[in-house]
Amino acid sequence: MIAQKPPQKQKEQWQVDLATSFSSLPAFLDYCEINYDDLSQEYLASKDFRFFVTKSWASRIVKGKVNDPILLQVLPQPNELIQKPGYSLDPLSEQQQSPIAGLIHKYHGRVLLTLTGQCAIYCRYCFRRNFPYQENQFNRANWENIISYLKENTDIYEVILSGGDPLIMGDNILTKIVSDLAAIPHIKYLRIHSRIPVALPSRITTSLIKILKMTRLLPTIVIHSNHPQELNNEVCEKLRSIKNANINLLNQTVMLKNINDNGKILAELSHKLYQAGAMPYYIHRLDKVAGSSHFYLTPHQENKIITELLSLLPGYLVPKFVEENPNAKAKTPIPIKF
Ligand SMILES: *Cc1c(COP(=O)(O)O)cnc(C)c1O
Numbered sequence: 158m159i160a161q162k163p164p165q166k167q168k169e170q171w172q173v174d175l176a177t178s179f180s181s182l183p184a185f186l187d188y189c190e191i192n193y194d195d196l197s198q199e200y201l202a203s204k205d206f207r208f209f210v211t212k213s214w215a216s217r218i219v220k221g222k223v224n225d226p227i228l229l230q231v232l233p234q235p236n237e238l239i240q241k242p243g244y245s246l247d248p249l250s251e252q253q254q255s256p257i258a259g260l261i262h263k264y265h266g267r268v269l270l271t272l273t274g275q276c277a278i279y280c281r282y283c284f285r286r287n288f289p290y291q292e293n294q295f296n297r298a299n300w301e302n303i304i305s306y307l308k309e310n311t312d313i314y315e316v317i318l319s320g321g322d323p324l325i326m327g328d329n330i331l332t333k334i335v336s337d338l339a340a341i342p343h344i345k346y347l348r349i350h351s352r353i354p355v356a357l358p359s360r361i362t363t364s365l366i367k368i369l370k371m372t373r374l375l376p377t378i379v380i381h382s383n384h385p386q387e388l389n390n391e392v393c394e395k396l397r398s399i400k401n402a403n404i405n406l407l408n409q410t411v412m413l414k415n416i417n418d419n420g421k422i423l424a425e426l427s428h429k430l431y432q433a434g435a436m437p438y439y440i441h442r443l444d445k446v447a448g449s450s451h452f453y454l455t456p457h458q459e460n461k462i463i464t465e466l467l468s469l470l471p472g473y474l475v476p477k478f479v480e481e482n483p484n485a486k487a488k489t490p491i492p493i494k495f
């Protein structure tokens with residue numbers, strides 16, 4: 158008898174899109190029509206934290222514009238190599254809050270799962286730049302431990318899939334994760350923190366939405382966008398399809414120097430999100446991760462930006478301005494002085 162080969166699994170479009178992303182700096186800069194000669198510092202920075210950008214994200218960069226806000230979020234910079242006091246590898250002390258691999262239990266009633274370190278783009282200011290993802294991967298042993306932990310801790314009502322980017326995992330793994338979580342009676346809510354609806358919109362497929370629609374868990378997707386130029390028509394259509402499936406849809410933003418350090422830009426972002434079906438949730442003060450000091454704003458600058466933002470928007474479109482303190486049990490609101 159001839160052994161039958163398993164049928165070759167056809168890649169989905171989003172997987173093809175991911176595989177054809179930019180991982181080479183010169184090719185990316187050529188595409189952006191940015192001149193360069195010596196990239197040695199940029200290469201060093203990309204050794205520290207990977208360079209990788211989807212074509213979809215790159216298509217929103219204005220050609221030839223060296224200070225484009227979409228470009229600056231993903232382009233490795235010589236500045237990243239400067240060591241500054243006060244910037245650390247793990248600014249949130251997450252590694253001390255992880256009782257088992259792949260799980261962070263820091264907040265009351267909710268846990269974060271970090272099951273993949275892969276993202277569709279790598280944001281240079283990411284506070285998990287140095288997270289030891291290798292030890293936190295989704296695999297059978299980790300997953301069994303996580304499920305036992307969740308079963309034992311009956312006060313946990315919400316599970317947050319974080320990362321990396323959890324939507325980089327395929328539908329099969331996500332289906333398994335969601336159904337195993339839904340089988341634990343005290344878990345009520347499922348949250349997904351993901352930049353993928355913005356960075357790789359083709360990942361938002363009807364079958365993905367179905368996974369979140371079919372579960373008894375109340376689903377929320379928290380996207381991450383920082384600038385209105387990120388939200389092109391394709392992204393907005395995908396956000397609308399998430400919203401239309403009755404999935405709660407929120408956005409978080411990081412306030413970043415030279416990217417969105419301006420009340421008018423942030424107000425425009427809120428309007429665009431709202432029109433696409435997503436509500437502004439948080440605007441974060443930058444976490445001081447090593448390599449990100451060039452994105453830092455002074456409290457005085459922040460205050461000015463938020464004051465302007467408040468003056469432009471109805472209250473329901475203003476995200477909460479917060480910071481994360483390693484030892485606090487919740488986000489700390491940052492007071493504004495008028
Ligand atoms: C704050 C935070 C959360 C969740 O906080 P909520 O206040 O429940 O929205 C999740 N992941 C990370 C990394 C956070 O810093």
Ligand code: SF4
Pocket residue numbers: 275276277278279280281283284285320321322352381
């Ligand atoms: S997508 Fe999120 S986790 Fe990934 S690099 Fe950007 S901020 Fe970090």
